[in-house]
Amino acid sequence: METKFRQARGLRRNILVVDDEVINRELLSFMLREFYQVYTATNGQEAIEMLTAGDRVYSLVLLDLKMPVMGGIEFLQIRHQREDLKKIPVIVMTAETEAEVRSIKLGAADFIRKPYNMPEVILTRIERIIELYEDQHIIASTEEDPLTGLYTKAFFFQYIYRLEQSNADNCMDAIVMNADRFHLINELYGRSAGDDILRAMGRSVMRILMRADGIGCRSEGDTFFLYCMHQEDYDWVPDVISEELGKAGSSATQVRVRVGVYQNVRREILAEDWFDMANMACSGIRENYTRNVAYYDNALHVRALHQERLIRDLRAAIEERQLKVYYQPKYNIRGEKPRLESAEALIRWDHPQLGMIRPGEFIPLFEANGLIQRVDYYVWREVAAQIRRWKDELGIAIPVSVNVSRIDIYDPHLEENLLSLLREQKLSSADFVLEVTESACSEDDEQLISVVGSLRSKGFRIEMDDFGAGYSSLNMLTMLPIDELKMDIRFIREMSKDARSLKMVELILDIARFLEMTVVAEGVEEEPQYRLLREMGCDVIQGYYFSRPMAEDVFASFLQREISA
Ligand code: C2E
Numbered sequence: 001m002e003t004k005f006r007q008a009r010g011l012r013r014n015i016l017v018v019d020d021e022v023i024n025r026e027l028l029s030f031m032l033r034e035f036y037q038v039y040t041a042t043n044g045q046e047a048i049e050m051l052t053a054g055d056r057v058y059s060l061v062l063l064d065l066k067m068p069v070m071g072g073i074e075f076l077q078i079r080h081q082r083e084d085l086k087k088i089p090v091i092v093m094t095a096e097t098e099a100e101v102r103s104i105k106l107g108a109a110d111f112i113r114k115p116y117n118m119p120e121v122i123l124t125r126i127e128r129i130i131e132l133y134e135d136q137h138i139i140a141s142t143e144e145d146p147l148t149g150l151y152t153k154a155f156f157f158q159y160i161y162r163l164e165q166s167n168a169d170n171c172m173d174a175i176v177m178n179a180d181r182f183h184l185i186n187e188l189y190g191r192s193a194g195d196d197i198l199r200a201m202g203r204s205v206m207r208i209l210m211r212a213d214g215i216g217c218r219s220e221g222d223t224f225f226l227y228c229m230h231q232e233d234y235d236w237v238p239d240v241i242s243e244e245l246g247k248a249g250s251s252a253t254q255v256r257v258r259v260g261v262y263q264n265v266r267r268e269i270l271a272e273d274w275f276d277m278a279n280m281a282c283s284g285i286r287e288n289y290t291r292n293v294a295y296y297d298n299a300l301h302v303r304a305l306h307q308e309r310l311i312r313d314l315r316a317a318i319e320e321r322q323l324k325v326y327y328q329p330k331y332n333i334r335g336e337k338p339r340l341e342s343a344e345a346l347i348r349w350d351h352p353q354l355g356m357i358r359p360g361e362f363i364p365l366f367e368a369n370g371l372i373q374r375v376d377y378y379v380w381r382e383v384a385a386q387i388r389r390w391k392d393e394l395g396i397a398i399p400v401s402v403n404v405s406r407i408d409i410y411d412p413h414l415e416e417n418l419l420s421l422l423r424e425q426k427l428s429s430a431d432f433v434l435e436v437t438e439s440a441c442s443e444d445d446e447q448l449i450s451v452v453g454s455l456r457s458k459g460f461r462i463e464m465d466d467f468g469a470g471y472s473s474l475n476m477l478t479m480l481p482i483d484e485l486k487m488d489i490r491f492i493r494e495m496s497k498d499a500r501s502l503k504m505v506e507l508i509l510d511i512a513r514f515l516e517m518t519v520v521a522e523g524v525e526e527e528p529q530y531r532l533l534r535e536m537g538c539d540v541i542q543g544y545y546f547s548r549p550m551a552e553d554v555f556a557s558f559l560q561r562e563i564s565a
Pocket residue numbers: 328345346347358359360363372375376379403404405465466489522523524525542543544545549
């Protein structure tokens with residue numbers, strides 16, 4: 001416990017021991033070397049030279065008083081006149097009480113009695129002094145962010161505490177401001193363009209504060225905090241920001257700045273947490289490009305808690321097999337009558353307290369934090385075992401499509417894992433179809449192209465899911481070696497109401513024919529949709545029109561009926 005500081009921050013601090021007697025230098029070095037980097041000087045003169053050489057930063061000087069050339073008192077007198085030396089605390093080592101008083105008056109921080117027979121006490125004092133000085137130093141030297149002229153975060157919070165002591169009755173708002181994908185700006189346009197944008201954001205903060213009356217800081221990187229008088233709304237803020245960004249040049253106008261507001265801060269919560277709440281609001285609109293200002297509300301908070309819970313519960317879900325795989329049939333409609341061709345595996349979570357949870361509620365969450373890999377692997381394993389049972393028990397072989405997330409694609413063990421799962425169940429790659437969603441793909445993605453190519457060479461069919469929903473270009477289609485296109489569910493839904501969607505479906509069918517790919521339509525619910533798609537030349541259909549996704553036992557009976565029919 002008493003060693004928290006010595007070891008906490010992982011770096012060794014430098015200490016200078018100034019003493020003319022070898023035995024004392026050795027003794028102190030020995031005591032300190034486990035925790036500090038110890039350097040030595042034999043008198044005050046030498047110490048000053050070392051401290052000002054600029055080759056390292058010293059956290060502390062341990063000073064003997066009686067030394068030849070320049071003694072400790074003289075050293076302290078010189079130090080007292082010099083700002084650069086005053087930053088480094090000094091502990092005086094002496095045997096005389098009188099000298100202690102004198103040295104404290106000259107600015108020594110503390111003293112240690114000779115002889116050194118209580119190492120633990122000495123270490124603790126050294127530690128305390130260093131900590132004290134470093135904290136003071138931080139506050140004194142970093143009041144202002146040099147780039148934007150706003151306060152630094154440490155100072156900002158100090159200021160808030162001070163304000164809160166005198167006027168805790170005002171209604172106040174906490175605001176977080178953040179730029180989207182700021183690291184890309186730095187990479188694309190260079191650091192100085194990035195700095196221009198941060199300065200423009202800083203000016204926006206000042207203008208907002210002029211109107212709303214408050215204080216602001218740059219918290220870190222591209223994140224700014226504001227604390228100001230309560231305002232009804234902040235809808236005017238984006239205009240201020242875009243005006244300031246406009247002044248910073250053309251690359252700046254492309255930057256999107258999001259603003260999260262926590263209104264009427266509650267005093268029983270810590271100030272740091274106000275900004276967490278504002279930040280939550282700010283993150284909530286990351287994907288929502290129609291809004292740049294968001295307000296914290298409790299529903300948001302409840303949702304975040306719910307998500308945290310899902311993350312926490314996932315391990316148990318996997319261990320206790322709460323995750324259930326459902327199967328939805330896919331029909332080939334090219335022939336006389338629809339023929340069952342395969343099925344898609346879709347996951348559900350049968351949570352012991354929360355009931356049945358749909359994937360829309362947890363898949364995007366796990367995609368965002370990488371846990372999706374475990375989910376997907378679980379599903380593949382279940383599906384492989386299931387296909388094996390259908391073969392053994394029913395004598396039916398049906399390929400199953402499994403969903404493959406973006407993170408899976410970039411996992412170097414993907415292929416090996418899939419193949420070994422299949423081997424375990426004595427299956428082959430023909431038993432699995434891999435559905436890769438379009439959003440996992442970006443143009444010119446060489447890794448994606450090579451992963452997909454390699455999987456195909458091992459015999460897997462690859463289907464591009466949700467085609468048309470994202471940004472993928474036709475160009476990518478020609479580069480990516482895939483077998484099937486699955487049109488995004490929205491086109492099918494809109495097709496009968498909206499001429500553009502219908503046109504889009506026609507276009508996709510044309511392209512697919514040209515590239516000799518199979519086209520799958522999902523979300524087909526009504527007979528007219530089915531007929532229309534069939535006329536237009538769609539190959540495969542999946543949707544409630546044929547069947548909803550079914551639990552494995554239901555699907556097994558369904559399979560038997562279907563095969564015998
Ligand atoms: P998806 O891969 O696009 O799956 C198709 C979704 O459309 C499924 O929703 C399915 O139940 C639904 N659907 C099928 N036919 C119809 C229809 O006629 N009408 C309507 N309204 N909906 C239909 P579900 O099961 O809720 O899954 C949602 C998404 O969750 C999936 O979209 C997929 O992206 C993801 N997902 C499901 N299981 C897994 C999995 O094991 N791994 C991964 N990575 N994602 C999964």
